[in-house]
Amino acid sequence: MAKTETDLKSLLKDPSLLEPRAYGGGEWMDGEGGATFDVTNPARGDVIAKVADLSRAQVAAVIDKAHAAQKEWASWTGKERAAVLRKWFDLMMENADDLATILTAEQGKPHAEAKGEIGYGASFIEFFGEEAKRVYGETIPGHQRDKRITVIKQPIGVAASITPWNFPNAMITRKAGPALAAGCSFVGRPAAETPLSATVLGVLAERAGIPAGVFNIVTSSRSSEIGKEFCENGKVRKLTFTGSTEVGRILLKQAADQVMKCSMELGGNAPFIVFDDADLDAAVEGAIMCKFRNNGQTCVCANRIYVQAGVYDAFAKKLADRVGKMKVGDGLEDGTELGPLINTDAIEKVQEHVADAKAKGAEVLLGGEVRQGPGNFLTPTIVTGATQDMLFSKDETFGPLAPLFKFENEDEVIEMANDTIFGLASYFYAKDLSRVYKVAEALEYGIVGVNTGIISTEVAPFGGVKQSGLGREGSHHGIDEFMEMKYICMSV
Numbered sequence: 463m464a465k466t467e468t469d470l471k472s473l474l475k476d477p478s479l480l481e482p483r484a485y486g487g488g489e490w491m492d493g494e495g496g497a498t499f500d501v502t503n504p505a506r507g508d509v510i511a512k513v514a515d516l517s518r519a520q521v522a523a524v525i526d527k528a529h530a531a532q533k534e535w536a537s538w539t540g541k542e543r544a545a546v547l548r549k550w551f552d553l554m555m556e557n558a559d560d561l562a563t564i565l566t567a568e569q570g571k572p573h574a575e576a577k578g579e580i581g582y583g584a585s586f587i588e589f590f591g592e593e594a595k596r597v598y599g600e601t602i603p604g605h606q607r608d609k610r611i612t613v614i615k616q617p618i619g620v621a622a623s624i625t626p627w628n629f630p631n632a633m634i635t636r637k638a639g640p641a642l643a644a645g646c647s648f649v650g651r652p653a654a655e656t657p658l659s660a661t662v663l664g665v666l667a668e669r670a671g672i673p674a675g676v677f678n679i680v681t682s683s684r685s686s687e688i689g690k691e692f693c694e695n696g697k698v699r700k701l702t703f704t705g706s707t708e709v710g711r712i713l714l715k716q717a718a719d720q721v722m723k724c725s726m727e728l729g730g731n732a733p734f735i736v737f738d739d740a741d742l743d744a745a746v747e748g749a750i751m752c753k754f755r756n757n758g759q760t761c762v763c764a765n766r767i768y769v770q771a772g773v774y775d776a777f778a779k780k781l782a783d784r785v786g787k788m789k790v791g792d793g794l795e796d797g798t799e800l801g802p803l804i805n806t807d808a809i810e811k812v813q814e815h816v817a818d819a820k821a822k823g824a825e826v827l828l829g830g831e832v833r834q835g836p837g838n839f840l841t842p843t844i845v846t847g848a849t850q851d852m853l854f855s856k857d858e859t860f861g862p863l864a865p866l867f868k869f870e871n872e873d874e875v876i877e878m879a880n881d882t883i884f885g886l887a888s889y890f891y892a893k894d895l896s897r898v899y900k901v902a903e904a905l906e907y908g909i910v911g912v913n914t915g916i917i918s919t920e921v922a923p924f925g926g927v928k929q930s931g932l933g934r935e936g937s938h939h940g941i942d943e944f945m946e947m948k949y950i951c952m953s954v
């Protein structure tokens with residue numbers, strides 16, 4: 463069980479993968495004056511590493527290096543960039559066990575789930591490496607007899623990224639993959655809770671032969687200062703962010719001064735609807751995968767579960783039977799299905815949502831207990847009798863709370879499901895084909911899962927509508943976020 467950096471190293475097949483320094487311009491960097499910040503294991507609350515705490519000036523110096531490296535990188539052919547990205551992907555897969563151990567130690571999710579994230583994260587590097595060869599332009603018939611029109615796509619330049627602690631590998635690779643494939647250089651600021659999953663990507667990028675300055679990881683505890691540097695530095699041409707809608711709004715305002723191209727993957731409040739013609743066992747399994755992925759700390763996790771009246775009681779019972787058996791514990795221990803929450807604030811938010819629901823008439827069917835002792839553990843919780851006036855109807859709980867709402871008909875549930883400022887992911891279970899089409903079209907969300915609780919894949923465009931964000935990540939669309947279109951009009 464990891465207690466210190468040394469202990470965590472002893473769990474790795476290759477201890478040199480654990481890197482507490484930042485990676486900028488191809489060099490490993492300490493914080494100014496040796497400044498560090500602590501990284502703790504949420505399963506035990508102990509410090510596992512002291513990581514370089516870069517100042518804003520140090521980050522600006524890294525941006526200079528990324529800027530200097532970008533033009534040469536962009537001059538490589540797509541095939542040449544694809545070859546090093548492929549090497550990077552291979553190294554991630556070869557070291558997947560160690561990467562997962564580092565991820566679990568700092569983030570908490572069970573090791574098997576962490577390993578799943580490493581595979582998912584690596585898939586973006588593989589996919590976009592392949593896409594590097596397929597950045598096609600266009601020819602358009604001229605508007606006059608002597609005119610020829612060609613459209614080309616060019617890398618935007620330096621891309622800055624800010625990523626969250628809940629998917630500390632995949633949220634970086636989903637941005638760095640297309641950025642590097644497009645010919646951009648990349649400066650990533652990982653969450654202060656989970657920097658080691660980012661620096662290890664720097665270790666492997668270096669081993670893969672990605673040129674100095676092309677992939678950079680700037681670890682820092684000063685989130686708002688670094689955000690400002692990214693938005694105000696004239697050498698940064700693209701900002702890509704995954705995190706809360708609240709922070710996304712601040713970044714968009716700051717980036718407006720430079721009219722910076724932004725991609726925003728923000729909050730969600732996913733509805734999960736079970737119609738009375740659904741396969742109930744499949745719906746229960748889908749709800750568990752969707753709700754309890756990363757212990758509910760995922761922007762696409764079900765936040766509101768709507769169940770049609772005729773199957774409400776049966777669904778609630780089946781769900782409680784299954785969830786009640788889930789093993790909560792340290793993610794580094796065998797058999798753990800639900801790890802700790804990231805911190806005590808996260809526990810308090812779940813408790814606040816449960817207390818509010820109880821005060822408004824809901825009943826706790828299962829769970830809700832905070833485990834005594836070290837670590838941020840909370841048993842998975844189900845409440846019945848949820849209604850639209852309860853806190854979780856407006857606000858993402860981001861924890862292991864499954865509120866069950868009862869509904870009577872299609873129109874009513876669509877109205878309730880869409881009654882939110884968010885529009886990221888949504889899910890429903892039904893068999894009737896015309897219902898499937900109508901409901902999928904009526905849900906105001908960027909992603910709709912039909913008879914499935916898992917929708918994430920590198921080949922599909924991930925992103926939200928309304929206040930859930932701007933732009934799409936993944937799929938062949940994802941690379942366009944890092945490119946500019948140029949039209950060349952030629953007189954012949």
Ligand SMILES: O=CCCCC(=O)O
Nearest residue numbers: 628629760761762918
């Ligand atoms: O919180 C958002 C992380 C997205 C995880 C995914 O890609 O499914």
